[in-house]
Amino acid sequence: MRDVGDRNGQSSQPVTFASPEIKALSRLRSDPRFLQRVRSADVGQAFQLKLASDDDKPQWFPEYEVLRLVEFFSCWVMEWETGMDGLAIQNPEPKDLGDVIPPWDFIWTDNYLCDPSVAPVSQIPAEPKVNGYEITDELCAMAGCDCEDDVCDPRNCACLRRAADCYPYQGGHYQRMFASSDDTKNASDDEDLGAARRDFVYLKDGSIDKNVLLGTPIFECNKSCSCSSSCRNRVVQKGKKARLAFVKTKEKGWGIKALDIIPERTFVGAYGGELLNDTEAERRAGVYDQKLGTTYLQNVDSHIIKVHLTRQIIEKDLAEKGELNDYRGNNANKLKLVDLVTKAADAIEIYEDYWNFLEAGHPVKDNLYDAEVRVRDKLPPGPEDGRIFARAKNDAYQWALDKARRTRKKHSQKNPEVKMDDPYHPDRDFDHPAWIFLKLGTTEQNDLRRMAVERSNMEDERMVTVDSALWGNHTRFFNHSCDPNICHVPVYTDNASLMRPLLAFFTLREIAPGEELCFSYAGDMGSNEVDVAIAASAPQSPAKGRARAKPTMIHPPSTRPGAETEAAITATEADGAAAAINPAKERFLNIKCKCGAANCTGRVF
Template identity: 20%
Template sequence: CSCRKTCINRVAQRPLHLRLQLFRTERRGWGIRCLDDIPKGQFICVYAGQLLTEQEANEDGKQFGDEYLAELDLIESIEQAKDGYESDVDIDIDHQSDISQSSGSDDSGEFSDISESKSLVPGQGHENKNDSSEKLSAHTLSSTAVRIIQKDDCQKKTRELYGPNEHCYVMDAKSTGNIGRYLNHCCKPNVFVQNIFVDTQDLRFPWVGFFAHVFIRAGTELTWDYSYQVDSVPDKKLFCHCGAKECRGRLL
């Protein structure tokens, strides 16, 4: 945005200012712990690395290992979260059309003057009905304003709008990256990921930012949930050693 660099909302664009320490864990390789208390919601750092296509990431993963690969799958994550969001909504198009015609709207699609409809004013005109199908709303649309969403429109994925053969881009931090690549997984993490947009509004290229999920005391290891799906990679098992009571036992 066009605000000044001193704006307090520019948390992810500032240099790292928290004191973090790289240390060797007992069973999970390198890890990161904080040397100062971190308040809940505090920005910690971003995940930096080399940007690869899905094909390049697969080739590099087979040759050099995939432990530092992170998919930029914001689009898929949001679509999965909203999957079935409107499954309980039942729209009766025929009934909607009848209501529109009775509300006095003409074929031009314009709304009639609701001030002339006494039925829209509580306690005047029509008496109250127990049947909800008889109630009129000031927000009732005319029949020409109703757009019937086709099934194919609902199933079209956002990423497909960018063109054919479009896949998630992958951040590879194995050889090029920052301290964010050493944050370990935990089934009950104290850090959460927030996708943010700074230099572009393109949904395919978010910045991956880490923020404190809870108040974190100095000396505590910083962890986040990798959200891997068990058995998603054929012939590969990765066991979890986070030590949390809620530990799921496996990452892959």
């Protein structure tokens, strides 16, 4: 590897993912349990860098060394990938001898590995009792079923009841299964089960049922269940089955493409890596930003986590009143709790949208923002706060009306044959968060502020981030597209915690052979018919989970156009200097998008 001269004329080794100081970020590298994985990756990485370097590449029969590198990498992937199917490699025009394979800058894992900052599931403490009542904790996802056959019957499999109990959200797939207040009736009687038939999310071919909204959390049978590996409710845990390939793209570096037709809603990989707490994630983000200018950090955030934390707030409130048992036991009581949790979760989301609207900045909104902070944080009110909130209610009406007009105009442009000349009605057409929140009574507003602050604190304390920089799999090569063809779905398998769903990628539509697999780094899911249904259900959509305002956004190096192999796994001092000067948020927001989609925004974030 070549030295890069600094500004004083001295030479120094460039910081790379292979540098000891970067590898040292992962304390798992020195864990004896992973010695074999670490050693094989380090040997392969050193071999690739040697072939990529002009100063150290072989002079005689280099094609033999290239073949050795390809075979070594292919065997390594096949050995450690869960499905043991491997991935092909396609790069018809390598830039150097090491560029025949993707950057070997990580150790393979298809699952989550707990950094010491995060306790393993077996060490997560139970929630403390409140007024003598047990509060539902994140370990409720670990139960299994006692089905008698190797393949579970969804009509009586306890894993579906577990899913409904773990995701108490009204209108969701599982709640519609148990919509009847009488949970003792025969599960085969569909008329007693509301709109959804009691069945698994997966079809027999392993794809997600089209009647299930994408983003719905999936609870697979697990090691606590009596069924076998052939059970239809086991997909992600067995690894991908779709034939994929690493491919070197012209504009976006290395990516992943399909080798065959992949049907809609098919599993193509789960985001693996190290689980970090908030403090460790921010520490690593600072190093990655300053030293490398890139990061693979992804918040493990989804709607079910927000619902779970909301449930805990509701249960604690009920426990303090001595009323929690009135919402437990039979199905009718459970449905009452579902109703409370759903309304609270939706209301908190409205408040968060209102808060984000105020943070956007505007002379009128700035005054309202300051007043809202004083009320939310229970600070002494300002002399003008009363007038500010009164004026804000009038302003909110106009904001909501303007938004309704824009929405109707957009709808008319897409559907010119539909005439929409009816007068605007606030109850029907106004969905602006400021209007919805400010029209509430004082007591309702204060209660909502309290729950929103409490849930935000719980998120900061308990939510985790997955780092796929030093440990990961093929999903770390998925590139961004403004018109994505894959999205991730929260899935629970073995060692489950409600706060730690696997981010499992499924196809949004049928994928053609040779098509690259891409998702939206910005979090949206494109514009196909499935997504229209998702958008129409907002804010209730399970797919709507919002990322926290942290500088730990996913930003794979493959977004750097045309990077050669050595550049993709190394960084010059100039890169580090630029990263240190520019704030992380500004850099992320100005990543130029080259996805080529018809609806490309020109920016990744």
